[in-house]
Amino acid sequence: MMKAPCILFLCLVGTTFAFPEHLFGSRQFADPDPVVKHWALLVAGSNGWYNYRHQADICHAYQILHKHGIPDEQIVVMMYDDIANNEENPNKGVIINKPNGPNVYPGVPKDYTAEDVTPENFLALLQGEKPQSCNMCSGKTLKSDSNDHVFVYFADHGATDLIAFPDGELEKDDLMKVLKKMHRQQKFGKLVFYLEACESGSMFDGMSKDLNIFATTAANPDESSWGYYCNNSMDNCLGDEYSIHWMEDSDVEDLSTETLDKQFHIVKQETKKSHPQEYGNLTMSSATVNQYQASQGGEMHIMKDVLVREQTPISELDFVPSREVEMTMLYRRLMKTTHPTDRDAILKKIMVLAQTQRNIIQTMRSIIMSVTSDPEAVEAHLQRPEQLRVVDSVCYHSAVKLFSDTCFRLGQNDYAMGIIYAFANMCNENVPQDRILNAIKNVC
Structure with missing residues (x-):
């Protein structure tokens, strides 16, 4: 049953945050297979000011992969690109993923924007095929082969057995057909999929372990995901809870030693409002995170004397159910x-x-x-x-x-x-x- 929108009163808490860009130190990643290439497809499937958090998540994810050495020609980014210079953005050209955080927008490839952010294009690019539409796109696709590792991260709204795009939806059956086809055609060696959306678990529930795919989701098949960092002067959610936790972990961890399993359990423990799930070939989670979020030989940016991730202060006002974000933020703006x-x-x-x-x-x-x-x-x-x-x-x-x-x-x-x-x-x-x-x- 639909719930009436909640009226939340805004209590601003002044906090200072630091982005791990200052955590510089170098080491080389050790990839077990010298011929493996690492590819990534990053997708924000929404548009509009009150969906700010999805593009902020995607921009942050790009910065992680870029700083860990994956070249831009192996990263494909799909986002509507209507947030950085939106008329409601108080800081034009700036996208942040947490209060007082760094600008994660600079350098992000504008591979597919506006009307080119479609489910048809997403499925084509995933398979390395020509995009279905290309108004002002780069034309980049994933050119992965049977040896390569593919990382897919998608952030948007969802419902039972579907995820949304700005002007369309992607059904579970269509996604599964493409992933099975890619497996048959040896379009990847292994594929990892992180999915941020309401009821996101429904997209992978029942997926065969034989596809060499490991997927984690923000929520189980029956619950909402949650906006995060919603208590700020911008009257908007700057990120999503599940997404923030995996990215802030990747910001500071040694990805050459941390496993996918460890990252998942950190995210699962830190995500308080929904229940992150894992699907597919769970044995793949024993691999180190750098095999999907970094390039072979890429430099690791981490300060050696940092032993634990800095915890960002939050309150209950930082959490908002995804489908209530717009109404909640309008009420907060009204109150002040x-x-x-x-x-x-x-x-x-x-x-x-x-x-x-x-x-x-x-x-x-x-x-x-x-x-x-x-x-x-x-x-x-x-x-x-x-x-x-x-x-x-x-x-x-x-x-x-x-x-x-x-x-x-x-x-x-x-x-x-x-x-x-x-x-x-x-x-x-x-x-x-x-x-x-x-x-x-x-x-x-």
Whole structure:
């Protein structure tokens, strides 16, 4: 059931943070296979000011890989690129991933931006194929082969068995088909996938261990992921909880000795609001992190006398459920604004957003009522089960796609993504697919 947005009062806490760029020291990575190349695909699947955190995460991830020696020609970055110079950004040209943190935007490749950030392009680039669209893109793809290691990091909104892009969605079945095809065609030796999204565990739940893929996710298949570093003067979440923990760990750890398993368990322990998961070939987690987040022979940036990672002070106000970020931040901005004109403008945004959210709920209710006249069945379909697994994926994804195309574009409305589980409920209860699709057409 959809929850009403929370009103949170802002208490600013002044803190000073240091980026590990000053933690310089050198050592050489030892890669077990001298012919291995390391490739990376970094994707922020959202746009808009209140999705700031996704592009901030991706920019930070790029800085980690770049400083650890992976050349730009082996890193492909997809992000809408509408945050650094956004009219609401108080520091033009600057993206930070924590309060008072460094600018992580400089140097980030603009390989695929704006309309080129699509699920079709993502799947093509992953396979080393020509992009489906290239308005102002670099044309770079992953040219990995059977010896190479591939690191994929994706940050955005998600729902059961799908993740979002600015103007589209990627279904679990389509991702799995491509990963299996890549394995058959020997497009990688080993692949590691870090996924930041709500219900992100659903994308890899049940994945075969035979694909030589190790995946970790921000959340299990049934829960939200959380915005992080949300208590700041920008009235925005600067990162995502799971993502911040793996990246701040990679900032300071000796990646030539730390294993993927150790990093996962550090992240799992430090992530308080969701439950990070691991999937696929878990034996791969015994490999060192540098085999995916660094280049063979790359320099390690770490100060030898640093024994533990600096802990950043946080409060409960630093956490916000992903789908409540926009409304929560608008309320926080309202609470500290005294100028009447500014208050009126913020109130107007709150009212428009609240009405949109009410419309989403009412639209879904109307669709369900068009399918069944049983009041108990209507309420049952509007409730999310504790452990939701899609039984009829064709029915579910057909309904989700039509809903996104005709009712509320999911890639641009994360709140709508929070209620599409109702389609899984109906499909799982054997409601005919045609009846569901006709109801969507009639209501929207």
